[in-house]
Amino acid sequence: MTSYRPRRSLFIATAPRSGSWLLAEGLRGLAVAGCPEEYFRADLERYYSEQWGLPQSAPYQVFLDRVMLAGTTSNGVFAVKVHWFQLRYLLWHLRSLDGVGQVSDGELLERYFGPVRMVYLERRDVARQAISWLRAIRTDEWWLIAREPRTQPMLPGEYDFEGIKHLYYLLQDYRAWWRQWFRDNEICPLELVYEDVIANYRASLLGILRHAGLSVPTEIPAPLLRRQADEYSDLWLRAYWHSWTSLFGPAAACRQDDLISSGSVPIP
Numbered sequence: 001m002t003s004y005r006p007r008r009s010l011f012i013a014t015a016p017r018s019g020s021w022l023l024a025e026g027l028r029g030l031a032v033a034g035c036p037e038e039y040f041r042a043d044l045e046r047y048y049s050e051q052w053g054l055p056q057s058a059p060y061q062v063f064l065d066r067v068m069l070a071g072t073t074s075n076g077v078f079a080v081k082v083h084w085f086q087l088r089y090l091l092w093h094l095r096s097l098d099g100v101g102q103v104s105d106g107e108l109l110e111r112y113f114g115p116v117r118m119v120y121l122e123r124r125d126v127a128r129q130a131i132s133w134l135r136a137i138r139t140d141e142w143w144l145i146a147r148e149p150r151t152q153p154m155l156p157g158e159y160d161f162e163g164i165k166h167l168y169y170l171l172q173d174y175r176a177w178w179r180q181w182f183r184d185n186e187i188c189p190l191e192l193v194y195e196d197v198i199a200n201y202r203a204s205l206l207g208i209l210r211h212a213g214l215s216v217p218t219e220i221p222a223p224l225l226r227r228q229a230d231e232y233s234d235l236w237l238r239a240y241w242h243s244w245t246s247l248f249g250p251a252a253a254c255r256q257d258d259l260i261s262s263g264s265v266p267i268p
Contacts, residue, residue: 007076034079118189
């Protein structure tokens with residue numbers, strides 16, 4: 001076990017380009033809902049260890065203790081945001097620690113993080129999500145600060161149907177794996193959709209606080225981040241659906257929100 005166990009924990013379960021940083025920064029600004037970051041991202045372990053002055057040879061339990069300290073607000077609430085592969089990486093580490101018996105994933109998380117509340121965030125328009133992900137990979141521009149002007153557009157390079165399609169189906173896999181994991185562990189997360197969070201940011205944050213059983217602060221700060229989509233996003237989306245129709249036929253050109261609402265996804 002770690003030397004510190006939060007009073008309660010909040011996990012933002014999500015996938016890339018779902019608006020999770022917008023939500024995480026909003027929770028951080030409340031000062032009562034933890035300080036969520038991607039602490040369990042494998043390629044950032046060295047970065048965090050250096051920031052916290054931990055030796056690279058430090059046991060994972062030492063790293064975990066420092067994560068708890070960094071992600072917890074003064075009221076004892078810890079928060080983190082995790083993509084599917086980051087959760088699996090964390091659970092692998094937790095099961096490797098001494099004293100962990102044969103318990104479910106949900107029980108294992110609560111053993112280390114106290115009572116856990118899950119918020120599941122996904123994006124209705126998965127095609128736009130895939131486009132946003134590919135653009136971020138190419139430009140290394142992952143967010144925009146609301147009050148800072150965009151000095152010049154980050155050109156995303158050439159349109160790439162296969163690249164977008166690959167990420168589109170990867171996102172569908174993440175969605176299926178998250179939902180199966182919730183069912184297997186009998187977890188009922190608070191479900192949020194990116195498009196609804198954008199439309200009603202304040203209500204989304206208040207809903208998370210209620211779900212976590214936390215007090216509501218007198219003031220909700222304005223969003224720190226702003227939307228990144230531009231004319232290139234719209235151009236690529238039109239090109240994507242045109243490519244899709246050309247490859248799979250007109251019947252496959254239905255809108256992504258229709259696919260999600262019906263529970264079906266076209267398989268090439």
